[in-house]
Ligand code: PEP
């Protein structure tokens with residue numbers, strides 16, 4: 001439920017409401033620009049009616065409203081102001097959300113030290129603000145390249161130190177969460193795992209930001225936000241959503257997935273969480289990546305995830321959708337003007353957080 005304070009309520013009055021919630025064992029989240037909104041976290045059904053009445057009777061409370069949606073912490077009702085997620089070490093980090101636009105770029109998989117270093121340097125020089133790369137790869141066939149695991153994580157951490165880009169990488173197994181947190185700045189939950197509730201609970205316990213891709217068995221917008229709710233309910237408030245396309249009805253030779261651009265403004269209205277777009281997995285074809293990347297910005301995405309490989313034709317995974325370095329550089333040159341039209345600026349590593 002949310003407690004909407006009257007205009008001009010004092011800090012002390014807000015404190016009273018928060019203390020009352022704390023005394024009952026509930027958390028609170030304060031937001032709102034014009035008017036303070038206090039979100040009560042974890043209110044049990046048995047307390048709801050009583051609290052609605054008691055808090056609603058306070059002279060400095062305008063009204064108390066139950067959040068009716070199934071996802072609560074992820075909803076705009078609970079927190080009207082957009083969440084800004086900080087990723088990476090203070091002073092070197094990147095912020096996601098608000099008016100900045102983040103670009104996460106890198107290969108689908110970490111294939112070798114040389115491949116990752118070359119890509120990291122190129123994407124950083126072209127203006128990317130985060131480095132992506134998979135060490136644990138969810139592959140459809142067990143005979144396909146599965147990623148280099150720990151070795152891949154070490155290479156990613158080395159690239160982060162060398163090029164100053166925070167790193168995002170996928171975690172697939174709940175048992176690996178602690179380890180991946182030691183190497184990565186952001187944990188990616190892949191599309192196949194959006195409804196892996198054991199994994200969602202585990203990353204909810206972590207204090208490393210999470211990139212939650214849309215997918216799973218029923219990749220509806222509501223289920224996506226409910227998946228985010230699992231993470232938020234565990235106490236990890238740094239969740240960024242990622243639209244990465246849904247399987248098409250046909251013509252799979254023409255595109256692997258259909259990037260759902262409508263989901264971006266819809267989710268931004270329903271939720272305060274930042275949303276980025278992944279036009280690489282969202283199309284599966286490198287030629288479609290630049291136009292869909294630009295379209296994503298136009299519909300309000302807070303950033304992009306782009307697969308880049310120095311030699312896409314030799315990539316061990318997702319070569320067909322990876323941009324080569326010159327194509328990535330061309331795409332990046334078109335983004336600042338587009339960002340400006342949307343009232344945004346390109347995020348800069350080491351500048352914003
Ligand atoms: C990836 O980012 O390389 C990946 C496997 O993504 P998705 O989970 O969206 O398929």
Ligand code: MN
Pocket residue numbers: 108109281307317318
């Ligand atoms: Mn990939």
